[in-house]
Amino acid sequence: MLRFMFVGDSMTIGSAGEHTWRYRLWQHLCGSYGRPFTFVGPRETLHDRMTDAPTSYAYAEPGFPRAHLAGWGEGWHHMTPLIGAEVRAHRADVLLVSLGLIDLGFYTNAEQTDDNVRAFLAAAREANPRVHVAVLPVLHNIRVDADPAFAEQVDHFNELLAKTVAALDEPRSPLLLVPAPAPYDFHADTYDGTHPNESGEHRVAAAFADAMDEGWGLGGPYAAQP
Template sequence: MVGLTHPGGPRAPAIVHDEPMLRFMPVGDSMTIGSAGEHTWRYRLWRHLCGTYGGPFTFVGPRETLYDQRAGAPTSLAYAEPGFPRGHLAGWGEGWMHMAPLIGEAVRAHRADVLLVSLGLIDLGFYTNAEQTDENVRAFVARAREARPRIRMVLLPVIPNVRAASDAPFAEQVDRFNDLLAKTVADLDEARSPLLLASLPEEWDIHTDTYDGTHPNASGEHRIAGAFAGAMWEAWGVGRPYED
């Protein structure tokens, strides 16, 4: 088994996994799958870890494509920089309710050690209220652990988008869900399979970090990658603080 600790001593239980290579699985919606021609935050985080992690790692998942907005389907491999491990479990228009039934098999098949999850905007916008969405979070966690009992998860709160700026009831649901998510992470966290709540991306601005009020541009990709990287560094000593 391989363990990861902070160079100055462990800050939390070290990541222990059975494989010589640490396997991260990005899980998310349109902000994670990205569109044709983009780098994606997945690429930005991979580049960061390449220079800071200090051990073998990869990104895994049952999907590799980007979303082709002209075709209206996830059929593109036209990454701005294709030379990185592109595995993921992300889909345009998918949320916690869609991923909960899929996560067990994905984790099992790809032997994921750490899930990097950014979900919830789609659920709250179209399918479920905050409480129902939180129930799907709990189902997701349970199924991931059934497949791999020592899996770790980093969960990103919902980033308020342009709709939240003008739709007060929707903004209230986003805030309510983020509060519930924090409680769920605290409730379900355990030493064998830690849950980590990342902070919202620092200084996020829908006018400068997105191209349409929701989806990240290059600046937004860096900020989301930085949120995941910062959480793993501060809690588990993985990598280093993020720099663009």
């Protein structure tokens, strides 16, 4: 059985009442992969925005493997110390990673964030030398649109991320840079300028699905419409 682990921030954990793009990808893989698979990780909840805590099980559709490693306000800075132990504990085969917005906004600059990416990949590979990792760059959001200095850091990090993925890719443990969803408009595809709404969930899921299909021959092209 192939074990996928989502590693992400608030865009991936989602909040109470949402489907999440994790659910959208599960729907896609159920129809396209054709082999046993599941989602793994140490967490299952959504973020409850009323209490500002990851305590909600109120998924719009709870009937799917909800395990993940994602957290509201977490980034590479937070996940890098955790990833080795979690890959080992949950025997993850494929990591689907969407991180970086929080790092650049609060913790590290582009170069420091890229250092954490490299440390993250090293730790994941130490835990599973054959782990596959698909990484989404930081998406354009409302702060990128409004803050030129932040936008410069995001652009710089995304360039560094592309170079790191290309430099560290290897046949035994392949890395995949997931192209940003196209189209993706934070005015239309998020509910607050950052977090995906229904169309945004589909677009993020489609970006990962299509990249895995084209890069690894894993699953087919994403068929659902936003």
